[in-house]
Amino acid sequence: AHKCVYCDFASWATASSDPLMARYEAAIESQIQEAYALGLLEDCQSAYIGGGTPTLLGTGLARLVSCIRAKAPITEFSCEANPDSLTDEVLLTLKEAGATRISLGVQSFCDVELLWLGRIHSAKQAFDRVRAAASMGFDVSCDVMCALKGQTQKSWQQTLATFLELDVDHVSVYPLSIEEGTPLAKQTAHAKTPWNGSDVQAGRMEEAEKILKGAGYARYEVASYARNHKACRHNIGYWTARPYIGLGTGAASMLTREGYDKLCTIHTSLPKPPKDAFRARLKVCDTRQSIAAGKTLADTSFDVEFLDVREAAAEDLMLGARLTQGLSPSLVAYA
DSSP: OOOOTTOOSSOOOOOTTOHHHHHHHHHHHHHHHHHHHTTTTTTOOEEEEOSSOGGGGTHHHHHHHHHHHTTSOOSEEEEEEOTTTOOHHHHHHHHHHTOOEEEEEEEOSOHHHHHHHTOOSOHHHHHHHHHHHHHTTOEEEEEEEESOTTOOHHHHHHHHHHHHHHTOSEEEEEEOOOOTTSHHHHHTTTSOOGGGSHHHHHHHHHHHHHHHHHTTOEEEETTEEEOTTOOOHHHHHHHTTOOBOOOSTTOEEEEEHHHHHHHHTTOTTSOOOOTTOOEEEEEEOOOHHHHHTTOOGGGOOEEEEEEOHHHHHHHHHHHHTTBTTOOOHHHHHHO
16 A cells, blocks of 8 residues: 555555454444444435545455445445555445445546656556446546646646546546645645645636536535536535544544434543533544554544534534535524
């Protein structure tokens, strides 16, 4: 496995053959069972297995999909993937397990740009894997990045044109963000980065909007374009205050007061919520090693933040502003 130079996610380069991977996957399955027993999965409409690169789990990823499928009324099930590890075998096992959507980290269809980003797939490999996923009946979403070193208007237009050729129904477009602590931040610390300037970022995003809208895509969120009613329901859930639960190292959850109280029935060391608590935000603090060693949901280490009604409304206003559908007058008034 390999970690890209710009990535600041809670992810580590781990060999797919590392026994830690299988133990980690088994521990997450057990935590899913615990969440189900507490009634925390009853209203789950969508699921997203993200990365890192979950496709490196191989058949273990399909077991996770099957486990969640058996416990929740999922209508959209997304798995994140990278072209280099999305084999036909993985696609087949995911399809059989009940995944419906593949979110593919393409990033660019220019080999020079991919090399600079530290990606280990080629443009041809990305093209082939998008085609393969679509041919097996998956909804396919592709991530693409702009404002890269060496990226020109022509290469950007060619990348966008390739998405149109592939006929995918969902594209997420992001300017490259140089995050503190990443290898890319160290590489560029004493260098000028005009290729990543705010004007360049804005220009690339405007170019993407022009090309994608012209091809029938609707921009339903700051970075997201869809057609044929294929907007990502899972992400819309984040932006419209739908409660969610996240499992695994670094995972975040947003629970209602009722959901938090359910979790407290097995996790007795969690902080007691104040009387005016309306919502709880939790983040898993455990390492991947401690989770793989058998950490249960009942003894997971969490950072916890409570929000009252007004704080929750202000957060909902901020997140809802990402969507083109606009904000309800009642939310604006309350926040």
